[in-house]
Amino acid sequence: MEAVFPELTGTAREVTLLFPRAGSPGPRDSSIGGPLLWPAAEPWPMCAEPDHYKPLDPPVGPEPVAMVPVVQLYARDVPGLVFPAGTDLLQILWCPLVHEDGRYAARPSLHWRGTAPTAAGALAGEPPRPHTAYEEFLPRPCTVSPTPAVEYPHWDMPAGLGERLDERFQALQEERGHGYFDVATTQQSKVGGYPGWTQPPSWPDCAGCGTRMEHLLSVTATEPDAGRWLPLDDRDHRREGAGADPAAADSFGHGMNLGDLGGMYFFVCRGCPDTPYTHRYDC
Ligand SMILES: [Zn+2]
Ligand SMILES: [Zn+2]
Structure with missing residues (x-):
């Protein structure tokens, strides 16, 4: 060039x-929209913003909304990604509703972790799912x-x-x-x-x-x-x-x-x- x-x-x-393709990734896999390796001791992120809405739908209501997994990347899979010291796992979740914060989009939460300590106390059951979501921000599970x-x-x-x-x-x-x-x-x-x-x-x-x-x-x-x-x-x-x-x-x-x-x-x-x-x- x-x-x-x-x-x-x-x-x-x-x-x-990343080339995401619909599939069945597990918590030990890098994924988009797949299950996360999540520490059982850490509460699942919930979004309680008062300005939630879904376009063309009724107002969402006051109950907090469970965030959904969007990205999980293990350092072993993405050598080009620089991890902060002591971490080798990147996770991004977001609240799958629209936020009137000037961006009018889902609101993310980003987490850097160490795989070994996280795996030692990993959440065994299913995490909460959002009681409502805007499908434009709701990913299907994909391998990468x-x-x-x-x-x-x-x-x-x-x-x-x-x-x-x-x-x-x-x-x-x-x-x-x-x-x-x-x-x-x-x-x-x-x-x-x-x-x-x-x-x-x-x-x-x-x-x-x-x-x-x-x-x-x-x-x-x-x-x-x-x-x-x-x-x-x-x-x-x-x-x-x-x-x-x-x-x-x-x-x-x-x-x-x-x-x-x-x-x-x-x-x-x-x-x-x-x-x-x-x-x-x-x-
Ligand atoms: Zn939200
Ligand atoms: Zn700075």
């Missing part, structure tokens, strides 16, 4: 693509296939560079049949790299130190069903004739619309104590 477009030098980022790659900026292209390169991007498309955005950028659930924005970027600054936060991971509504980023195994299933498996396409992704095919983006500050985090949402 940089041989063709030297202007992009320095913008490459390592990313781990973390896959390292290198990507270049899409929405995060340095100011003016996209315009300068646009003509050459089009020439590439005509000459080789694929474009820069198809082969060099990704818009799917991933760890690291560039956020999978579907709208202009909205990078957060850390509330503690004021510096721009680091993109931790993105959970997006869409997964590639064609092109460079479609895994070879899935390509076989999607071909006509022998080996074709229509059900394979139905297994793609966690099933959440996230508004109008948007995404949730998680950010951390590694310079402040306890690795503070925040999120952004677009659709």
Whole structure:
């Protein structure tokens, strides 16, 4: 990429693509929407926000809502993910209702843990389920296939560079049949790299130190069903004739619309104590 477009030098980022597929992950597996390895001594997160609502539905009522598992990643599965000292397990849950906090989305809760102490006192039964939920924020259980790659900026292209390169991007498309955005950028659930924005970027600054936060991971509504980023195994299933498996396409992704095919983006500050985090949402 940089041989063709030297202007992009320095913008490459390592990313781990997750490729969620509907399945039956267990608490000892990395997953999206799967069961968590949860410490029995720690209360399950409940959301008691007074401003809960589900669009087009009656008000939710005052009872607290159980959060739902969204992401679980073990360090062994995602070598590119930097864990805070003493931890090797990342979990994200969220309240599957809309919050009127300016984002109008599910509200997340993020946890870094050590696997060994957590497993020693793990919750044995089923955790609480939300008494009500907005299905756009309710994932189905998915296995993940973390896959390292290198990507270049899409929405995060340095100011003016996209315009300068646009003509050459089009020439590439005509000459080789694929474009820069198809082969060099990704818009799917991933760890690291560039956020999978579907709208202009909205990078957060850390509330503690004021510096721009680091993109931790993105959970997006869409997964590639064609092109460079479609895994070879899935390509076989999607071909006509022998080996074709229509059900394979139905297994793609966690099933959440996230508004109008948007995404949730998680950010951390590694310079402040306890690795503070925040999120952004677009659709
Ligand atoms: Zn809530
Ligand atoms: Zn900070």
